[in-house]
Amino acid sequence: MNADNAFGPQRAGVFDFTILFEQSILSLLPTGLFILLVPLRLYVLWNNERVTISGPLLWAKMVTIASYACLQTTLLVLWCRQNSTKTAIAEPVLGLIEAFALAALSFVEHRNSRKPSKLIGAFLVITIILDIALVRTFWLRSMHSIAGVFTASFAIKTILLILEETPMTLLGEKEKIHETSSGVVNRSFFWWLNRLFLQGHRTILETEDLQAIDSKFDTDHVSEPLEKQWEGARNSGQPSLLKSTFLAYKWQFAAGIIPRLLHSGFNFAQPFLIQSVIMLVSKKEMSIQTSSGLIGATVLIYLGLAISGAWHKHMSYQLVTMYRGGLVSLIFKKTLKLKTASIKDSAPVTLMTADVETIVAAGASVHDMWANMLELPVGIYLLYRQVDQANNQVTTIVSGIISPAMEPATVKWNEAVQKRVGETSNMLNQMKGIKMMGLTDFFLKMVQGLRVKELKVSARFRWLLVYFNALAMISAQLTPVVVIMSAIYWTKADEGLSVAEAFTSLSLISVVTQPLVMILVSLMQIAGVLGGSGRIQAFLLLDEQVVTREAVDVDSVTMQNANFKAPDGKPLLTDINLRISPGTLNMFVGKVGCGKSSLLKAIIGELIPEEGTVKVEDSLAYCDQVPWLRNTTIRENIIGLSPTDDKWLSTVLHACALEEDLHQLPQGQETIVGSGGVALSGGQKQRVALARAVYSRKKLIVLDDVFSSLDKTTADTVFHRLLGADGLLRTSTVVLVTSNVQYLPFADFVTVIEDGRITRNQVPYSQLEATETLNTIAAIETQQLVQKDIVKLTPKKEIDLARKTGDTDCYKIYVSYFLIVGVEKSSNNLHEQLLNSVCRAPLHFFTSTESGSILNRFSQDMTLIDMSLPLAFYLTLDLTLRCLVQVGVVASGASYFGAFLPISFLALYLIQKYYLRTSRQMRLLDLEAKTPLYTQFTEITAGLATIRSFGWTNEFLDESFRMLDTSQKPFYLMFCIQRWLELVLDLFAAGMAILLVTIALRIPGTTSEGAIGLAMVNLLGLNMTLTTVIDQWTTLETSLGAIARLKSFISNTPNENKQGETEVPDNWAGGQIVFDGVTASYSGKSSLILSILRLLELQSGSIHIDGKDLASIPRQHIRSQITTIPQDPVSLSGTVRHNLDPEALIQADEILVEALKKTTLWATIETRGGLDADLSELGFSVGQRQLFCLARALLSHSKIVLLDEPTSSVDNATDKDVRRIIREVMQGRTVIEVTHRLDYVTDFDLAVVMKDGRVIETGDPKELLVQNSALKALRG
Secondary structure, eight states, X not given: OTGGGXXXXXXXXXXXXXXXXXXXXXXXHXXXXXXXXXXXXXXXHTTSOOOBOOHHHHHHHHHHHHHHHHHHHHHHHHHHTSOOOTTTXXXXXXXXXXXXXXXXXXXXXXXXXXXXXHHHXXXXXXXXXXXXXXXXXXXHTTOHHHHHHXXXXXXXXXXXXXXXXXXXOBTTOSSOOTTTTSOHXXXXXXXXXXXXHHHHHHSOOOGGGSOOOOGGGSHHHHHHHHHHHHHHHHHHTOOOHHHHHHHHTHHHHHTTHHHHHHHHHHHHHHHHHHHHHHHHHHSSSOOHHHHHHHHHHHHHHHHHHHHHHHHHHHHHHHHHHHHHXXXXXXXXXXXXXXXXXXOOTTHHHHIIIIIHHHHHHHHTTHHHHHHHHHHHHHHHHXXXXXXXXXXXXXXXTOOOOOGGGHHHHHHHHHHHHHHHHHHHHHHHHTHHHHHHTTOHHHHHHHHHHHHHHHXXXXXXXXXXXXXXXXXXXXXHHHHHHHHHHHIIIIITTTTOOOHHHHHHHHHHHHHHHHHHXXXXXXXXXXXXXXXXXXXXXXXXXXXXXXXXXXXXXXXXXXXXXXXXXXXXXXXXXXXXXXXXXXXXXXXXXXXXXXXXXXXXXXXXXXXXXXXXXXXXXXXXXXXXXSOOOOSSBHHHHHHTTSOOOHHHHHHHHHHTTOHHHHHHSTTGGGOBOOGGGTTSOHHHHHHHHHHXXXXXXXXXXXXXXXXXXXXXXXXXXXXXXXXXXXXXXXXXXXXXXXXXXXXXXXOSEEEEEETTEEEEEEEOGGGOOOHHHHHHHOBSOOOOOOOOOOOOOOOOOOOOOOTTTOOHHHHHHHHHHHHHHHHHHHHHHHHHHHHHHHHTSOHHHHHHSOHHHHHHIIIIIHHIIIIIXXXXXXXXHHHHHHHHHHHHHHHTTSTTGGGGHHHHHHHHHHHHXXXXXXXXXXXXXXXHTTHHHHHHHHHHHHTHHHHHHHTOHHHHHHHHHHHHHHHHHHHHHHHHHHHHHHHHHHHHHHHHHHHHHHHHHHSTTSOOHHHHHHXXXXXXXXXXXXXXXXXXXXXXXXXXXXXXXHHHHHHHSOOSOOTTOOOOOTTOOOSOEEEEEEEESSOSHHHHHHHHTTSSOEEEEEEEETTEEGGGSOHHHHHHTEEEEOSSOOOOSSBHHHHHSTTOOOOOHHHHHHHHHHTTOHHHHHTTTGGGSBGGGGOOOHHHHHHHHHHHHHTOOOSEEEEESTTTTSOHHHHHHHHHHHHHHTTTSEXXXXXXXXXXXXXXXXXXXXXXXXXXXXXXXXXXXXXXXHHHHHHO
16 A cells, blocks of 8 residues: 555556556546536526426436435545545545535536536546546455445446436427537537438438527527627727637637647657557567557547547537628628628629638638647657657758738639629529520620639639649658658667657658648638638628618608719719608609609618708608519518518509409419519519508608509509509608609699709699690600519429439539549539520529529539539549558558458448438538528619618518528538548547557567558558548538539520521521411510510410521520510620620720710710710619610611610600601611500501400501500500
């Protein structure tokens, strides 16, 4: 006992620690720390509400702890009766205190915490492992009574651990969160994922099937601290998004520090283990106890590596999930606050796909970044102890660091991506008009051209990436050779380098070069993070839409001396003084481009006054001239975020004349309108948007020319039901911009606007000076007859992509391109195929497919293929081959070890097969769950003015947060199952190490110093290689999900071009059009134009142009030979010149200017930059945009011209000028116009009157108007 009373730590003559050492370090130290921490934890939990059911589990814990206390009391008595060590009494006394602390903490944790206690679990696991040494020691010392009681105490503690690991039953629990309800051991080995793997193995997973994740990842939870930090940084004048993000989640970052330090410690223990094993093998006789100790050390080191590695990476990915949730939530919030003019090129979508994903990818290595900086000097020092100054050769390899060049290269690449995605989004949003105008090939070439430029911009980044990887690989391969050669011929030349020293040095070099390589990789990642965070920060610093309007006192709207300017500083509205009384109908009239819509924007708060004051009623609804609809049902579009009231909804539907339309739809109110309402006619879209404003029951209703898209009959019906004497809105305050003279007498007050000024302010209709004024400012009649039939639309579900068994074709597609033509060409080829499939898709495809889903292919999927896939592909292939070689070398380390290789390979095969069935599905769910986010961003940016006017900003933010929460679930669980696989493979490597050391040390003659040294050095490398393989494989796996989605999209997207179509000469269309028994799936006048352009399939009959059946001619060729002006104006990004002449066919600017002069637009454009002005910055009204499209058409020389309500939103005087221009310029051409403005119908040679999709009358309009005809009835 005297020998055990010394601290030791080793007891003389025995392979064991002294009892004093074991009790002091292995028992008293952890117990004392636990007792100190218990009061702190109790303080945190004390005021929490009870959240669990007590039940038998709690009382089982209390009984077990009571038994443990009794055993500690017995130990105290036994130690008191024996001649003991200095710590013998203290150990059971502290154990007794420990039992009371356990009882108190376990009771409070069970009742007041939703999660099993991490403190209790960690303490029990650590002390149970440490108690093994004490149990062994007591039995070796023949202290039978104490050994027996201590063994019983050890067993009781193990039982208590099992009870603490058992999930608790929560009060009112709706959905169990398996991770948080699991204990420390369960979470350490990721057993809580087994249920998910079994489900994925047996069934097809859907997002709603996935288990819930921790509430700490909820968007509300992660957005609050980041927003607080960011606001503080902005107010400080030195904003840094990167710093704010780190500070917001600093405690989650801190959670990974200890596991990462432990991983480093276990990593550095490997060289010393190798040295000890080699030295023991070199001895002819080896002690059983020593070999057992080394086997035990091998178990401890490699299990420690596996578990600590899994823990610190799991903490990193939890941090990454928080980063993603916080950053995307900030982007959502900022988007809802931005000025509408500030959102360009789909910036929010690009920031989420490219920049946030870049930060997320780097964030996964956040703990490796700082740990590698610590490991490198420690490793070099340990290597110095082995080979002296030869260790300096490690650092000489590191030169030419070029990380400063990475950040600008990354930023330029992301900017190019944003430009391409922005143009793609613009194309998708205007696809119907683009197809009608025959601009499909132009947009295809333009977007593909941007893709080519993007890849050229990315070339610099890729070369820098190659340089970085070459530097890292050279460092890893040359360093061992240089260091060992230097040691042999320089620092150890005199004394020689032993086998043990050589292999220990090699293992240390491996330990050193790994952080060295990772530091290089980290520098590259940091450059990407700086670029991505910089772009997000710049977005977050954009000016916000500041609502300056004040609450009204009496009037609904009051403006005093208000002046408003455009973003370029040009005055929009000047000296505005306006008072609108409650309960009145107010109409604003004026010429096209005079500022009517701008005044409405000022009322709803979208224009901020430079001077003066604006006071507006808070209860406000707005209906834009261009209706904003979401890709959901008609019912949900009308109700929006207002309370549901079916009776009121029926009243509103009747007032907006939607009942007949809904009756003709198979799904009625549940019909999905498509992205941007593409499945509805212009009139239907306008009435649904109008119905939303009426349904909201707001006190102030602001309507921007909402009757311009309706035929006269429908417009009159809706007007009188809403604004007539007994209309639904007669008690509300209504502000209506209109170009219909006939409605002015119904107004309480009329305001006339000219050139941004109010010339007649709130006067009764009877006081307007002259009819000439009205003829100048107002259009006569309005637009389009409602299309009565509509294609049935249902949400298109993502196609199952061989979720469970995988799809090897996605590998074949990528590998074939990748190996044949390289990264740039393969990526370019895939994008071209994708773009072709979209541009060649029929019109109905865009009514049944969300634009966000299509945009997802061009943004996230292409980003994964460009940025992640190439490097992951090469590294996975390289490292997999390296693994096979290392396994072979390890197998040669001991004679009998090779016999286990077939079993090992079988185990690996079964593991990957079991894993892949779930991971394939999870990666697809992750990608698919992001599609609603893209759609949400697109819809919010398109409808910002409407959302803010209704006061729905917070509701839309909540909805966006729910979508983000849904997206976070597969995103996080994908990382979790990857950590499960990594842990399993690390445990596999640990098993190989334990088996190798056991055979080498327990079976004599099976190995040699060199063989075991080489095997263990490669085993060390195998462990690291396996880890890296998994990291790269998971990246490759996720990226291949993008390949699979592209493959499915390309192969399943229908092509509008048919077999048997033949080309015709370019001058083929002479102008003669013959309709023969035509029946199409739609009806209405615009459908006639769509049929000519082959955007609608004919059910029967045929259409011939100059004797050629259009069914035999390629669609794009038909559209390119016909000049079409669609109802919704098509605009391109860029200059006025580029928009007028997209294909640059006209060389003389004078021709372009003349076309603009004819359409009265040149005076406006000339003062703001001329032909080189950015069209988007001119702020054209809808009427001006229509005139611009007409100017574009005037430049065409085709013999057939199709006009779909070309002047529906212009004033009467402008319409008169346009008619004159059409007569003069288009003389000798075949002109077909869909119109309701019948004042100039006599300019045409033939009038066709349609009703309910049928032609009811044709003839010379002059003759028809003098007869009792349908045309005369329509004209009135």
